[in-house]
Amino acid sequence: xxxxxxxxxxxxxxxxxxxxxxxxxxxxxxxxxxxxxxxxxxxxxxxxxxxxxxxxxxxxxxxxxxxxxxxxxxxxxxxxxxxxxxxxxxxxxxxxxxxxxxxxxxxxxxxxxxxxxxxxxxxxxxxxxxxxxxxxxxxxxxxxxxxxxxxxxxxxxxxxxxxxxxxxxxxxxxxxxxxxxxxxxxxxxxxxxxxxxxxxxxxxxxxxxxxxxxxxxxxxxxxxxxx
Numbered sequence: 001x002x003x004x005x006x007x008x009x010x011x012x013x014x015x016x017x018x019x020x021x022x023x024x025x026x027x028x029x030x031x032x033x034x035x036x037x038x039x040x041x042x043x044x045x046x047x048x049x050x051x052x053x054x055x056x057x058x059x060x061x062x063x064x065x066x067x068x069x070x071x072x073x074x075x076x077x078x079x080x081x082x083x084x085x086x087x088x089x090x091x092x093x094x095x096x097x098x099x100x101x102x103x104x105x106x107x108x109x110x111x112x113x114x115x116x117x118x119x120x121x122x123x124x125x126x127x128x129x130x131x132x133x134x135x136x137x138x139x140x141x142x143x144x145x146x147x148x149x150x151x152x153x154x155x156x157x158x159x160x161x162x163x164x165x166x167x168x169x170x171x172x173x174x175x176x177x178x179x180x181x182x183x184x185x186x187x188x189x190x191x192x193x194x195x196x197x198x199x200x201x202x203x204x205x206x207x208x209x210x211x212x213x214x215x216x217x218x219x220x221x222x223x224x225x226x227x
Contacts, residue, residue: 003083003223004030004059008050008067010206011152013038016140021062021208024216029223038144041151043159047073054079060226062219064088064208065183066152069161072194076167083226084170085194086219089177089207092161092190123181128203128210165193172196173222175215177207197222 005025009015013036025031032055040046047070054074058081063071068090075085121129121137141149174188174196182205188198199218203211 002058003226004032004055004057005219005223006055006059006061007031007033008061008063008071009034009036010065010067011149011156012140012144013040013066013148013152014140014143016136016143017206017209019136020212021216024212025219028220038148041148041155043070043073043155046070050074051077051079055081057081058083060084060086060219060223062086062088062208063090065090065205066156068092069159069164072161072164072168075170075172075194076161076164078167078169082170084172084222085168086173086175086222087191087196088175088215089180089183089205091156091159091183091187092165093187094157094159095183095187124204124206125210126179126181126204128206133206133209162190162193165190168194171222171226173218174198175207175218176200177203177205179203180205180207 007018007022009018015033015035018033022031022033034050036046037049040049051074060083061071061074063085068087069092071085071087072092075082121134125133172191172194174191176185176188176198178200201207201211201214208215
């Protein structure tokens with residue numbers, strides 16, 4: 001089935017970390033990786049910006065982590081050509097494993113420091129972390145102002161899109177990272193409101209980066225099921 005895939009990035013918003021999943025999907029699909037403007041941090045302003053850019057052809061959204069709530073907000077508005085949404089290691093409300101003080105920490109710790117990049121990798125990548133990822137992760141962080149990252153994290157700490165999930169009318173798939181230390185399995189429960197199909201895949205919170213092959217397969221199967 002001819003279907004464009006629009007990939008929405010994580011907290012950094014750069015799309016830099018989407019290279020592996022983009023390569024895995026591009027063999028059989030048209031893929032567009034979104035990069036958020038570095039000056040936009042609030043979900044509502046990202047919604048307005050992104051909605052105006054949605055394709056005028058059949059497409060699905062693949063939204064990881066930070067972008068999950070944004071995808072729910074978009075789908076609840078019923079875009080004409082949207083045919084489905086794949087939620088990846090994401091949440092509808094604040095992840096309970098994320099301390100409320102973390103946004104403040106980002107304000108006082110240099111976000112671009114190599115120390116911070118290495119510090120959060122056990123949570124984001126676990127045993128899948130490697131030098132190539134560390135380098136790419138640093139590149140992504142260096143493209144975004146620390147103030148923007150802090151504000152986006154503050155948005156995560158107060159987000160609630162459960163009501164929007166009930167408004168979604170297109171098919172949805174939720175890909176749960178089996179070894180996610182940031183978004184535990186129970187955080188996927190609200191996506192039942194969107195009648196989601198659930199699939200657990202071996203990997204950490206950064207599932208698209210650590211296990212691009214299997215996630216690409218599941219996304220392709222989902223597209224095939226849309227008829």
